[in-house]
Amino acid sequence: MDRTTKHNKAMAKQKAAVDEGIAKADIDRGVSVLLTGDGKGKTSSAFGMVMRALGYGQRVGIVQFIKGEQASGEELFVREQLPTVTLYQMGTGFTWDTQDREGDISAAKRTWAQAKGMLNDDQYDLVVLDELTYMLAFDYLPEAEVIAAITGRPTSQSVILTGRGGGQALREAVDTVSEVKEIKHAYRAGIRARQGVDY
Amino acid sequence: MDRTTKHNKAMAKQKAAVDEGIAKADIDRGVSVLLTGDGKGKTSSAFGMVMRALGYGQRVGIVQFIKGEQASGEELFVREQLPTVTLYQMGTGFTWDTQDREGDISAAKRTWAQAKGMLNDDQYDLVVLDELTYMLAFDYLPEAEVIAAITGRPTSQSVILTGRGGGQALREAVDTVSEVKEIKHAYRAGIRARQGVDY
Numbered sequence: 001m002d003r004t005t006k007h008n009k010a011m012a013k014q015k016a017a018v019d020e021g022i023a024k025a026d027i028d029r030g031v032s033v034l035l036t037g038d039g040k041g042k043t044s045s046a047f048g049m050v051m052r053a054l055g056y057g058q059r060v061g062i063v064q065f066i067k068g069e070q071a072s073g074e075e076l077f078v079r080e081q082l083p084t085v086t087l088y089q090m091g092t093g094f095t096w097d098t099q100d101r102e103g104d105i106s107a108a109k110r111t112w113a114q115a116k117g118m119l120n121d122d123q124y125d126l127v128v129l130d131e132l133t134y135m136l137a138f139d140y141l142p143e144a145e146v147i148a149a150i151t152g153r154p155t156s157q158s159v160i161l162t163g164r165g166g167g168q169a170l171r172e173a174v175d176t177v178s179e180v181k182e183i184k185h186a187y188r189a190g191i192r193a194r195q196g197v198d199y
Numbered sequence: 200m201d202r203t204t205k206h207n208k209a210m211a212k213q214k215a216a217v218d219e220g221i222a223k224a225d226i227d228r229g230v231s232v233l234l235t236g237d238g239k240g241k242t243s244s245a246f247g248m249v250m251r252a253l254g255y256g257q258r259v260g261i262v263q264f265i266k267g268e269q270a271s272g273e274e275l276f277v278r279e280q281l282p283t284v285t286l287y288q289m290g291t292g293f294t295w296d297t298q299d300r301e302g303d304i305s306a307a308k309r310t311w312a313q314a315k316g317m318l319n320d321d322q323y324d325l326v327v328l329d330e331l332t333y334m335l336a337f338d339y340l341p342e343a344e345v346i347a348a349i350t351g352r353p354t355s356q357s358v359i360l361t362g363r364g365g366g367q368a369l370r371e372a373v374d375t376v377s378e379v380k381e382i383k384h385a386y387r388a389g390i391r392a393r394q395g396v397d398y
Contacts, residue, residue: 007337008298015298024389031385031393033239039377041234041244044251048243048273051250053395054280055272073254074247081253099207099214126395138206158396175385178238186230186374190223194230196252196325197357 030125030158032150032174034166036133039180040198042162046128047074049160054082058125061086061118065111065163066131072199086124088114108140115149122154133163136170147173229324229357231349231373233365235332238379239397241361245327246273248359253281257324260285260317264310264362265330271398285323287313307339314348321353332362335369346372 033049035042046062053060062078067089071079078087090111092104112135118127135141150159151173161174171177186194193199232248234241245261252259261277266288270278277286289310291303311334317326334340349358350372360373370376385393392398 004300007300011298021386022392025386025391027388027390029390029393031390031396033385033396035240037380039379040232040375041240041247041377041379044247045240045244047247047250048240048245049247049396051246051276052243052272052398055275055277056395058395073251076254077250078254099210101203101206158393160396171382175383175388175390176239177382178240179380179382180238180240181236181378181380183370183376183378184374186232187220187224189226189374191226191228191230191374192224193221194228194357196255196257197230197232197248197359199251 029155030153031176032153032159033161033176033178034133034170034174035160035162035178035180036164036166036171037178037180037182038164039182040185041180043074043130045178045180046130046160046162049126050078050085050128053126053158054085059084059123060126060128061121061124062088062128062130063111063115063118063132064089064130065108065135067091070199073196086118104138105140108135112141112146119149119153119157119159122156124154124157127153127157127159129159129161131163132161133166133170136167137165143167143169146170150174228354229352230375231352231358232360232375232377233332233370233373234359234361234377234379235363235365235370236377236379236381237363238381239384240379242273242329244377244379245329245359245361248325249277249284249327252325252357253284258283258322259325259327260320260323261287261327261329262310262314262317262331263288263329264307264334266290269398272395285317303337304339307334311340311345318348318352318356318358321355323353323356326352326356326358328358328360330362331360332365332369335366336364342366342368345369349373 090107092107118124136143291306317323335342
């Protein structure tokens with residue numbers, strides 16, 4: 001069998017497997033996705049899905065639980081060019097910058113109230129809770145309440161959660177979990193974080 | 200030591216480590232990033248970086264090497280709302296749909312010519328080559344030429360590559376590699392791909 005015939009046969013087999021998978025997946029509802037792990041690409045992936053949702057004219061809400069002092073590219077873009085998107089930021093900077101546990105906790109609770117409102121509102125097709133996992137890891141928010149709000153959201157709504165860790169209970173509660181592993185990072189070779197890529 | 204003091208000390212230590220890392224990373228240039236692995240979030244992450252770059256008014260070029268027949272949300276958004284972004288799509292559908300190796304190879308070459316043009320043009324701050332890795336895995340494009348064009352691009356330009364696999368030579372040639380691992384996927388529980396999240 002020559003290479004072309006072999007390739008075409010392999011592709012036909014793959015197509016059959018893909019088609020079978022598609023036929024089986026017939027539950028139609030919003031999904032919950034956790035993007036975790038230590039590698040680059042979790043927050044950016046969430047914002048890529050924001051773009052996807054907007055392509056279909058969907059209503060999007062974003063809550064960012066940790067953010068640096070500098071405005072990121074995605075923040076600038078959302079604020080200046082996406083007037084239909086609701087963006088709420090905790091706005092206390094990275095926690096290892098503040099070293100103020102009590103202050104962080106009240107900021108986390110204030111921010112969670114915004115997130116809970118979105119998870120309760122079926123006007124939102126897509127809700128992004130960026131860096132939420134750290135709030136659970138630091139015990140700033142009660143895990144059971146967070147998980148209940150996520151699983152109890154409107155059926156039509158999808159939710160994207162990002163951040164390292166996240167815990168077993170959260171992983172079990174969501175539909176999709178991707179772990180982004182750092183294989184290597186420019187940073188370790190002395191290259192500065194790059195505008196438009198890293199922030 | 201009470202919990203707050205302990206936490207604040209741990210955060211101070213983490214801040215010191217982060218600050219030291221930032222001080223050491225002093226090379227200022229565009230970066231190359233490979234997003235690979237079998238998990239959800241590679242293409243969406245690339246489009247999130249497109250949003251980041253646009254937040255700073257950067258010039259962006261996107262080449263998509265594989266695409267389904269249906270327009271994706273990100274495609275609709277780029278075409279309708281991002282007139283400054285150059286988007287080129289191979290437009291032959293998934294290869295396991297076509298089963299036409301010869302036709303795929305000429306489409307890949309035509310598409311690569313567009314990508315090469317962008318990698319040669321310092322007007323582009325960010326170039327996304329979506330699903331490029333499959334072109335190498337299927338031997339549709341010569342690996343050495345692709346790697347040479349990526350490493351030889353303008354110093355100020357960043358490039359994002361996506362797709363499963365990608366090979367050792369490509370991993371070594373780029374600055375950052377993230378492997379997105381599927382821990383679980385809604386699809387396997389019978390849930391249909393969701394508009395605004397999966398496409």
